[in-house]
Amino acid sequence: MSAIEYQAPSFKLEDLWTDRRWRAIFVQILALAGLFAFLAYIVNNTINNLQTLGIETGYGFLNDPSSYDISQTLIDYDSRSTHGRATIVGILNTGLIALCGIITATLLGFTVGVLRLSGNWLISRMMYCYVEFTRNVPLLLQILLWYALVVHSLPRPKNALEPLSGIFLSNRGLVLPGPEFGSGSWIIFIALAVAVAGAIAFRRYAKRIQETTGKIYPVISISLSIIVVLPLLAYFAAGQPVSLNWPALSGFNFKGGLTLRPEFLALWFALTIYTASFISEIVRAGIQSVSHGQTEASYALGIRPNWTMRLVILPQALRVILPPLISQYLNLTKNSSLAIAVGYMDIVATIGGISLNQTGRALESMSIVLAIYLTFSLSISMVMNWYNKRVALVER
């Protein structure tokens, strides 16, 4: 072994480029230096600009009165409230539209995805047309189109359409009978929470029993009845504290009830219809990804079609469906920022729009908006990564 002698690396300048190890370090240092130079340049410019323009910085303006109104709020808010409160209203409004959109888009998307695979030629073609027409037209255009339809094509409140008694559809939006919570209605919510917890516990118990003994309980119907019956019992036990507030026409608009304003309706419709077409494709691909042999093997084992779907096909399809589905949910949430085009007051329209224009605090306002979206997206994608690791096929 004496022929091969270790030579201490003598460093030469050209090694920086010709030696792989040195080059790796050199490139990284170069990249870091470049990045820091770039950041320093931007920060330096910003400080200079702010000084020459004489703009104060800081988040103190969040405590100043906002002096603008927001048409739809989930919490108390008026024009004397602070910019900070306007931000919270915006966050809640974004959350509201995202939640509503996600629920309806999932329902519609799964229905369309399954119908698209149906053996019925007409239905499958109709779903294909729906998917292609909505996927290939910009969402902003669809939002504006729905908004124009609601505002221009629906009748005035005086001649509002009344598809069901107590529900009015007019160019001022959709008015529904709204619930009014009297004192003691908190019992119902507690009952609901208890019922959900109970249903989850029961599901776990049933799963354990199934895994050990093979006995299957009707989990879905029992959980559903727990969730429905318990709050109902609480409702009567507390002396019926919740009543419906029926809307009525007074003057030029409706009084009472729950009003879904045109901008909310348009945004909700458009987001649902647009996202559902993407979800339907995901669902279709997921179901198709489970090979037919799985179904046949399950039948050969004597498992009934219903249970085949639930125990064999769905768990495998969900592994394919869930990751892109969640990223569609994220897309929907981010797309809800288009609300600003129709004047729905979400986070971009409140702090990133009116507050920014009124106070001129562009830097602070935009950083808040970006931070909120980033927190939301990054936490969801962390959960997703965890889930993906958990369900990933264990390979060699």
Place this chain on the structure above:
Amino acid sequence: MTDATQTHAPGTHPDLPPPLGNRGAIKWMRENLFSSPTNTVLTLLGIYLIYLAIPPFLDWFILNAVFDAGSRAECWERASGACWSVVIVRFDQLVYGFYPVELRWRVDLSAVLLAVALVPILFDKAPYRRGWFVFSLIYPVIAFFLLWGGLGLEPVESAKFGGIMLTVLIGVTGIVASLPLGIVLALGRRSELLVLKVISICFIEFIRGVPLITLLFVASTLLNYFLPPGTYFDLLLRVLIMVTLFSAAYIAEVVRGGLQAIPRGQFEAAMAMGLSYWKMMGLVVLPQALKISIPGIVNTFIGLYKDTTLVVIIGLLDPLGLSQSILADSKWQGLSTELYIFIAIFFFISCFSMSRYSIYLENKLHTGHKR
């Protein structure tokens, strides 16, 4: 009945056609539309829905539509359908924006040249493809001088750009610039060099975590703070940069998916052959990875193309922005549906053909592995 005698030798009689209910259209309908009670109900429901939706729509869309009226009032007087006159009268504006009328031949020319430049990229059977490629490579320079002027051509400010021309300009620039940037970002994210990896991850996750519209707001409100005082930075240029960065982050994720799908053996074999990093990536890994990623890349491009409509929110005059200004004209007030449907048709045609092309490409590049 002399014909009743047997004319065929035993065993040679040609097959009789299947019963009427078991062939042709009837068989097809029985199998595809009425195979079970549920299917029958679904079919009837579908036919009813079509009956509800299509005739009134056709009535509005074409049968009762007006094509040559001078104003909305005249339209509504003459018929109850759509008033396409607004699209016809303002067609030039919807296509060119406020580009000077006498210079619009330059936009037309660059559109024609764009089509010419695209042929060798889209179809590998184009004749003289190599030479043609050179033209595709220098096309951006030609288009720049044609659209903005210079080199003896009268200059045109980008504030005058608008309409479909602006959509195509932003879309094509974004697509062309974001693909290489996206590939570089994907390589960075998979790199063994920690610093490059972290920078790539931060960039990609930041861009993907926020809506495009907030980035456009940053471009329109904050960029002035970030640059030295007095720097003038064209709004269109800022938008182009932001749109490119935005879709590059998405492309990077798609390409990363493709890179991850390449078996380790390919990397190891390439390294064993003594290929350097760039040769390994360029000759062995990327060709395979990009091939897998085509559907995702084209989907990202379609998304980018649709997202060009967002520029209206920061005040550029794309077709949507122009339709707002047309609607502000008292002559055409209230005809938003007609304008929006016209723009929707334009987007549908472009995006649908892109997705069809992606399917064609996928099938063409699908060598092996197909079951």
